[in-house]
Amino acid sequence: MNLARTLLRAGGIGLAILVLAPLALRAMLPENQALFWIGNIFARALIYGIIALSLTFLATYGGFVSLAQMMVAGVAGYVLAITVQGAVPVIIGGFGYPVAILLALGAAVLAGLAVGAISARTNDIYLLMITLALAVGFYRFVETNIDWFNGYEGIRNVLGPDLLGRKFRDPILFYAIASATALSLYLGVIFLVRTPFGLALQGIRDNPRRVSALGYNVMLHRIVAFGIAGFIAGCGGVLATIYNIGISPGSIGLGATMNLLIISVIGGLGHPIGAFIGALLFAIFDTFAASIYDRDRFNTLIGAVFLSIVLISPDGALGMVRRLREGFARKPRAGAPPL
C-alpha cells in the first residue's frame, strides 16, 4: 500500500506541475511568449530530463554512472531517422512512425544491454571510462559513416506523425506527449525500485558480493538494469529527434554527453526527480545565456553553475532544497521556550 500511496503522491504532484505550468504561463504571458516557454524551455527540459533519468536511474539505484546514455538515445534517434518514411536522405525508409518508433526503442534496449554487458565487470572510474569510450566511439562511427548515417550532416526531416489532426511538433501537443512520457517513465522508475528486481539492484549498489552470496546473478541484474535505462534513454532519443526534426552526430557527441552528466549532477543524483530539475535549469541557462552574458559564453555560465552547485551542495539542487527544508524545520518558532 505504501508503494501505491507513493506513486499516487508522486504522480499527482508531477501531473499537477506538468498541467498547471503551461496553464499558468498562458494566463500570465502573451500567447507567443507562453508558447515559447512551453515549446523551447519546458519541452526541451522534459526531453533532456528523460535521457538524464536513464542515467539517474542507473546511478541512484545501481551505483553505475554511465556516460553512454546519450549514445543510447542517439541509437534510438538514428534508427528512427534511418527507418521512417519521409526522412532525408532515404537510407532504409518505408516504415510508418509507429513501427519506426518501436524499432528505435528496441534498438535502444539492445544498445543498453550491450553497454551493460561490455561494462559488466567495471565500476567507478573504469565504468566511466569504458562508457565514455563507447559514447565517443559511436559518435565517431556515425560521423564518418556516410552510407548508413549520412556522416557529418546527419538525417533530416523527421517530423513525427500527425495526431488528433495536429502536427506532432505543435508546441502544445508535443509538450503533452513529452510530459505524459516523462511522467510515465518517472512513475515507472519509482514503481520498479520497490519490486524484487529493484530492491536487488539497490543491494548491488550497496554490496554486490553479498547479493551474489544470496543467490543473485549480479552481472545479469546489471545488464538488465542497463537495458531498462536504454529504454528510458530511447524514449528521450525518439522525442529529441522529432523535436530537432532530425539527428546529426553533433547531438550525441562529447559535448552532449557531458551536458547530460552536468544536468544529472546539477539536479542531484539522489532521486529520479533530480534529472528533471537539472534539465529545467540547463534549458533555462541554455536559452537565456545570451541575455545573461553572451551566447558564446554558455559553457562558461553553465560551468560556473555546475561548480557552484557541486561546491555548495554535492547532491545537487535537490540536496540544496532538502537541506533548506530541514533547516527551516529545525528553526524554533518565535516565542518557543529556549531549550
Add this chain to the structure above:
Amino acid sequence: MGNALELQDVGRRFGALHAVKGVSLKVPPGQRHAILGPNGAGKTTLFNLVCGDFPPTSGQIIAFGEDLTRRPALHRARIGIGRTYQTSLLFTGLSVLDNLLVAIRGARKGRFSMLPSGAGGEDVTRARELAERVRLAHRADAEVATLSHGQRRQLELGMALACQPRLLMLDEPAAGLSPAERPELNQMLKDLPRDITLILIEHDMDVALPISDMVTVMKDGEIVVQETPDKITSNPVVNRIYLGQGHG
C-alpha cells in the same frame, strides 16, 4: 545420508602465500562445528572457498553430495548454504525489512520479478517473521545505516537464515559485540533448529564451545586438531598454539 559438507585436500594460494593447505574435513548433517585458530590461520579463507568467493587452487568441495568446487557463489545460496561475514556486509541504504526481502528472494525463482509484493504478501510476512526471530521486529522499518553494531550482527544472521539454509556458516558472529549483547546471540544460535548444519568461526570460546559438537583448530592454513569441545581446552597442542599456554 552423505555429509552436509566435505572438503577433500582443499588448498588456496595467493601468489607466494599458501593461505589454506590441504584441508580435509567432513561435517555430517545437523552437526554444530566450530573452527578455531589464531589470526591468519586461514579460517575465513576456508569459508570464502566453501562459499565460492574464489575457487580453490587444489582439492574438492562437496556439499550435500554435489561438487561445488567450480560453481559460482550464487549457486551455493540456491542449494541452501547461507553465510554471515566477519564485518557486516549489509545493504545500508535499505531498511531492515528490505534487506531481509532481498535475502529471501535470492535463493528462489522470481528474482527478476518486476511486480511488487504487497504489504500482506508472503515474502513480507516471512521477512517480518525473520525480523522477529533475530529480535529486530521493533527496527523492521529502520534504515540499516541507523542500526547499532549488535543489531547489524543480528540482521546478518537473519539474512543468512532467510534463504532457509541447510548449512549455515557464521564468520565470527560475536565479533565486536559487547558482553551484554553476547548472551542474546548465544540464545539465538541455540534456538536454531537441529536440521540446520552449523559451522562457525569464533574467537570467543564462551560463544563457540557451548553450542559445538565438534571443534577444528587451524594454524598456518592447516588443520592441527579436531576434537569434541570437552577435550579441546585440555589439548596441549591447542593450548600451545591457540590459548598461548604451556610453550614447549
